């Protein structure tokens with residue numbers, strides 16, 4: 001008899017008497033009292049989550065039992081009635097057998113003035129990534145209450161090259177990308193997801209391709225599989241995109257979807273070498289859709305927010321001065337791609353950039369921080385160049401693009417608090433402190449655990 005690898009896995013699992021969990025369980029969509037668990041089994045099976053305050057599961061509770069779906073073998077299990085600010089251990093039980101993997105997370109606090117830190121980053125698991133990433137063991141030693149993945153979480157458009165870069169036309173390839181995100185073969189799953197709640201928005205390579213937009217023919221597939229296989233927060237307009245918000249203590253997060261609603265990037269300007277985008281050119285709401293569009297949602301959400309801090313989570317850089325590459329001939333000559341890159345960021349969509357700025361300023365909305373990704377490097381600006389304080393970090397395991405050094409060398413400096421210049425890797429961290437005077441610290445941490453750039457902001 002010829003044994004296939006699937007048969008071998010099956011035999012191994014039945015002899016070991018472990019539950020048949022292929023990936024997960026991991027947790028997202030966490031609030032003060034609820035969480036969403038995600039897991040994948042090897043076939044259609046009955047799954048539940050057992051959770052407990054102690055690792056021995058002596059006094060444990062269980063979620064509802066749910067079948068994994070018949071196509072992808074995934075399920076998401078929602079649990080409410082959790083105790084705020086409590087550490088929970090959890091494991092999957094499949095067809096009655098508990099899995100060997102025990103993971104943990106902490107619910108969010110009820111008390112608003114709770115000091116905490118979250119981490120974020122982007123760009124991991126590309127074909128050019130480190131084989132053995134150095135950043136995650138360092139990050140695992142941190143005490144992050146939440147991790148925000150800002151996109152390019154795997155690069156299925158490059159790894160699925162034989163599908164002619166059109167991976168999102170096939171739902172099985174979209175699902176396969178989630179498999180590699182959750183896999184224990186890569187230490188993000190075993191070291192970070194195993195003990196940290198996650199929130200995630202896609203950027204270009206995990207949405208469709210390099211620098212895509214809302215005209216992408218298969219975008220509905222990307223959104224559908226995200227909704228099926230990722231434990232997100234409630235989506236504001238689930239038929240059209242993945243923008244969402246949530247709160248931790250006195251910090252509200254507004255997670256944007258900057259691919260599905262954007263108009264096609266302004267390549268006409270790039271060809272002419274002079275920036276003049278068409279009227280109405282939008283990164284937030286470029287299409288007529290049913291229900292509320294993302295631009296109105298963001299404005300309304302910011303105005304209605306009662307949180308002290310407002311964190312706008314954006315897959316691409318907000319810093320408006322990036323557009324000045326159009327006026328810098330030596331930069332344009334040296335780096336032929338740079339104008340194409342600039343029109344892919346907020347700088348390429350000045351109407352929306354100004355709309356967001358006006359909304360915040362005219363409504364006297366205080367303590368806004370932009371957390372951004374995408375450029376394969378890391379930097380901070382206090383708002384001098386970026387209008388609002390912005391921390392950007394996007395080289396979790398891809399090589400540092402040193403974009404700031406390249407631009408500064410040609411006289412264009414747009415990050416006044418500094419950038420990561422090393423040859424290693426980095427993640428972003430924001431810490432909140434509630435003291436006599438409340439403040440936040442924005443930090444770039446490298447893969448030696450050193451804080452390489454930092455900036456302190458006092459709350460107004």
Ligand SMILES: [Fe+2]
Nearest residue numbers: 123152374376
């Ligand atoms: Fe990337």
